[in-house]
Amino acid sequence: MGASNADEELRLLDDVLRSLPPAAVNDLLTLRLCPQCILRLFGKYGPIYTHYSRISTVLAEVVQHQPSSDDPLLKESANEDGICSVCFGILQFICVDEKQTLVNKGCASDFAALIYELARKDGHQADSLSLEVSIPPIIVENENAVRLSMKQKYSSEDWFQEMLQSEFISVKDALKLSITEPLETLLGVKSGSSSFRVRLTYTSSEMPMKTDNGKENNQGSKKRKIGKRSEITDTEVHLKQCSDSLQEIKSFRLLEKISACSLEVLCSSTPIYIGGRYLKYSRNVSQSRWIIDDERMGEASVEEIVGTSILPLCKGDNYKFHAAGREDIDVRMLGSGRPFLLEIQNPRMLPSELSLKEMETKINSLEGKLVKVKNLKVVDEQGWTLMREGEAEKQKQYAALVWISRQLEDKDLVTISSLKDLKLLQRTPVRVLHRRSPLEREKIIHSMSIEKMSGSTQYFLLHLCTQAGTYIKEFVHGDLGRTYPSLGSILGCRVEILQLDVTDVKMDCFLTE
Structure with a gap:
């Protein structure tokens, strides 16, 4: 069944590529656009993206690419490294890592494996995934320049009018479409709204494009959200208005040399909250850590005793201690105890009810028995608001x-x-x-x-x-x-x-x- 599906997708890919206008595709290839970006500009997306390694070969065969140089936009677009002049290598799975080394994974599955290894090393445990992508503004600007060039040459042709009516897919959405499925398989989870987030942040040292008069091109800086998938810029709206002047198009130039974007991969989880009540038996223990002129006030604090005990249980980066009011350092907290929330930042795992009970016993058995806790439990993200509302009354x-x-x-x-x-x-x-x-x-x-x-x-x-x-x-x-x-x-x-x-x-x- 798997082989049959793959064959069907390859046939679909061939049909899609054959439907593209050869002359326009030739121009885009000469502009050093990657196959992914060419398909995006024509509004083509779907399972064909998973066959990235085949697209370039089939595209050249079907279109019989022969570069030309009669467009003023093409004259200064040389790119010897083979990096796409629009997506800067993002959809080619080429990037510069934190060691300033050029990384070329070549396909979506290998790139997803890179992200998976980073998440695994960080020790995150999750049952779902939220994928976020951030790209530099110059990518949108380059894309707009290419689309303006296409309008100048092909606005009167029927396929161009059809292209304007098709749903546009952005670079970030195309990347998500390519790597989500293999990433889900590797992590063993489904994507969607999740407390576990994988954020891919691409940055570029390239400056915005310049017009012939030396001014920066700021077109495309304002965005309007259309549906769940598309981002349509002011320049794209401009493309649909036939009465607009085409004089500005001649002033756009793509960068002479394209460098791959730097990529930072950050795996993180939204904070979790551990709620409970604490009792303080010492008149020399403050509620929070208290330092004056580098000198500690009191022998300890409730915040540190509770926080440093629970943090390793959740494998978090840090913690914040929130309590329903406070008492002076020389005032004991007795009776049923004072409600508190411990906010664990970037937790790698969610503690079980049993592990929290065991942690209660551990804290309550600490030497000196300065502080005790009770009723430890995980509460939802509205816990902070509820505690503050309750505190007022x-x-x-x-x-x-x-x-x-x-x-x-x-x-x-x-x-x-x-x-x-x-x-x-x-x-x-x-x-x-x-x-x-x-x-x-x-x-x-x-x-x-x-x-x-x-x-x-x-x-x-x-x-x-x-x-x-x-x-x-x-x-x-x-x-x-x-x-x-x-x-x-x-x-x-x-x-x-x-x-x-x-x-x-x-x-x-x-x-x-």
Whole structure:
């Protein structure tokens, strides 16, 4: 069946080539266009592209190519290296690699094998593929110059009018058409919308074409998207307008020497997000890495403990740590923990549910047990938005060890417990004015209660439930009047906070307990 299909495709190729106008094909061959570009310009594409090695031979036989030089566009188009003057070798699978070595793969399957090896060495595991191609603008400009030349010579012929009506295929789409199938076979996946991307970036050192008066040709710089496949430029629209002047055509010149494009192949995956909750038991561990004047603040950070543990599991390049709010370095995070997302950049593999459970155990067993995590799981790309939306509505519960300048009385307990949804105005605290804007924020203390401590009349535990973003330390001592009312103003005496713990973070999102 495979041989039969190949024979049918070769017969189709022969029919397509025989249908092309010989004189125009001769001109294009003289212009050093590769067979792929010739077929593109005539709107021919399909399975015939997979037989690239046969096209050139059959084309010469059918058309009986005999170069001529009566077109002003042909006089300066010498190209001794055999590189196409339009696609710069892209559709010939010729390129310059990162070592500045000329690479000539000759066919789509060999070129696809090159990409496959790069993806395999990088260790990517994927169940689908997204192929992206970027080409230099000069390729479009050269193509437009050739099409203008064809219009000058053949605009009155019927085949030219038919060509204008055919669907135009760009260099990048022709390349995708050629290599997608062999690449799918090698990788064992299907192409389409995918988190795994193979990006081919072609660049050229060649400058834009010059007209006779020395001005750059900027035609074709604006594009309009037509359908899913075609890109039609302003110059192509210009080709269809019979009343336009042809005088400019004589001023175009293709480059005298064509150099192959440099190619960069980048295999990458879109970020994945690992969500969970963390608990922090040390008063000397910051949430994120904290360095001031090259000196570390604290003995570690939640970000580093969690990130450096999970990153190797996903075989990613780097990570970013996002949390639903933050606590000061000297504040413990207890209770159900604080929701967080770990963004893994360019992951090579997606961790399983079992591997994440094992990672929880590993982190929670680290020496010192400064930090623990729970409920680790992979969340979708909307996780960041959901966490931020949930953060705005969350409530936080605290337990604070407080000192009062007088003896604590029973009426103080009644006064505090009776306050519900207490509104405060908080100006930016003195301790953070050096890094935050001086603003006034309205916050709410939803509820409070006092727990006496046996053997002491001036120390007690204060339990609070507050709106997200409330400065608790400043609410207790007043911050020189910058927070009002404060616990001190309510009790009518001086109060100081000695220790503070977050005991719960309640929020309605995907990380809810």
